[in-house]
Amino acid sequence: MLTCLANNFLATLSSSQVTSVSYSLTSSNATGYWSNLPTTLATRHGVTLGSLTTAQKTAAMAMLNAALSSSGQTTMSELLAADDYLANYASGYGSGLYYVSFLGTPSDSSPWILEFTGHHYTFLASVNGSYVSLTPNFVAVEPVTWTSGTTTHTxxxxxxxxxxxxxxxxxxxxxxxxxxxxxxxxxxxxxxxxxxxxxxxxxxxxxxxxxxxxxxxxxxxxxxxxxxxxxxxxxxxxxxxxxxxxxxxxxxxxxxxxxxxxxxxxxxxxxxxxxxxxxxxxxxxxxxxxxxxxxxxxxxxxxx
Structure with missing residues (x-):
């Protein structure tokens, strides 16, 4: 499922965008481009959610959600919302500044990794024939709690x-x-x-x-x-x-x-x-x- 959805997402991208999201499956690429710092202070690989068209973002979110359980989807959406909240107070934050990339080519036979990373949330979903790992998974939040309208987020x-x-x-x-x-x-x-x-x-x-x-x-x-x-x-x-x-x-x-x-x-x-x-x-x-x-x-x- 994850491989299929990854290829569906890739099919929505332009040739230059495909190049921007595609990296070799190496240790340096895997370890070196995720951080707890805002994207203005630490380099990420890939394309940002904010740069995608509506159709491309829909395909991206379908893929990202497939890597996650229901609780995982809630974690992701809430932490992206936290970054949107921070964007009201400082530049360099927001859900649009989260990056999607691939290490290796999405395949049912060869190993590859889907990387999703931004300021306070990162996961690396690894596939090797089957889906084997969501880690490393960095989960952080500022603020710990906030209210939007009548909804309190924690x-x-x-x-x-x-x-x-x-x-x-x-x-x-x-x-x-x-x-x-x-x-x-x-x-x-x-x-x-x-x-x-x-x-x-x-x-x-x-x-x-x-x-x-x-x-x-x-x-x-x-x-x-x-x-x-x-x-x-x-x-x-x-x-x-x-x-x-x-x-x-x-x-x-x-x-x-x-x-x-x-x-x-x-x-x-x-x-x-x-x-x-x-x-x-x-x-x-x-x-x-x-x-x-x-x-x-x-x-x-x-x-x-």
Whole structure:
């Protein structure tokens, strides 16, 4: 399905646009052109949503939505809306400044990647015969909440609340065991930090937790991994075997509200981080977070 929709999108483009979205499937192309910075400060590959005709954008959105579950589609639309909100206060923001590109040629037999990237949201959907990965998936938001008309938007509340429930489900002793000695002002394995995992797992082992506590860990993982449409990543992360080798940890503040709050989940494959930071455009805090997969980031095509 994703390959078919990718080719449908390509068919709507002019020859110059096809050239603009097409790149070789190399490590440098995969890792080097996504960022948490606005597009005025960091180079992206591809064509912007804002440059597309109505028909082209319709085809692009059909393709992007196919990579995502229903919850993933909501995540994407809400984070694009957040960037549109920021555009009211500063230049260099907006949903029209999100880029679409392909690494490799969309095919049912050869590996390729659909990259969608902009200021506060990126996914790299990797296909290798079948759809195998939505990671790296950078999910961030400023502002954390805003109101448009009568609608209040809180795009990352489900993630933040599930991670908070995971931490508050620990006893005081367990919470102390899970605390990291180092402070973090951003995610550790973010853009251009591929493979920057700690050499040993830190925090508290999920294997030591009760069944109810393990369910809270699984729920927190799924707020990220359930955004993928059919990659199998979510199920792989939450088996008893996987959880037996998973650790959770936090730093500085466990309330996930105070600036400097930080939390992570580190499994045999899954890596999730959330960092609470000062606002950049607005005064309130904002969130950075990342979901990675040690095995299938970029489709498992590269080693870091």
């Amino acid at each position: 795009p990352m509340a489900t993630r933040r609340n599930a991670l908070l429930a995971m931490l508050t489900g620990l006893s005081s002793t367990e919470l102390a065991t899970a605390k990291l000695s180092q402070a973090y002002d951003d995610v550790l394995v973010g853009p251009q930090k591929d493979g920057n995992y700690p050499s040993t797992k830190q925090g508290i082992a999920v294997s030591s937790l009760t069944s109810a506590q393990k369910e809270l860990v699984k729920a927190a993982i799924k707020t990220y991994s359930d955004d993928a449409n059919g990659t199998g990543q979510s199920d792989a992360y939450t088996t008893e075997t996987a959880l037996a080798s998973t650790y959770i940890a936090w730093a500085s503040y466990s309330d996930l509200s105070t600036k400097g709050s930080y939390v992570r989940i580190d499994g045999p494959r899954v890596w999730i981080e959330l960092s609470v930071q000062n606002g950049i455009v607005l005064s309130a805090n904002h969130y950075h977070s990342i979901w990675r997969d040690r095995s299938t980031d970029y489709g498992g095509n590269f080693t870091f």
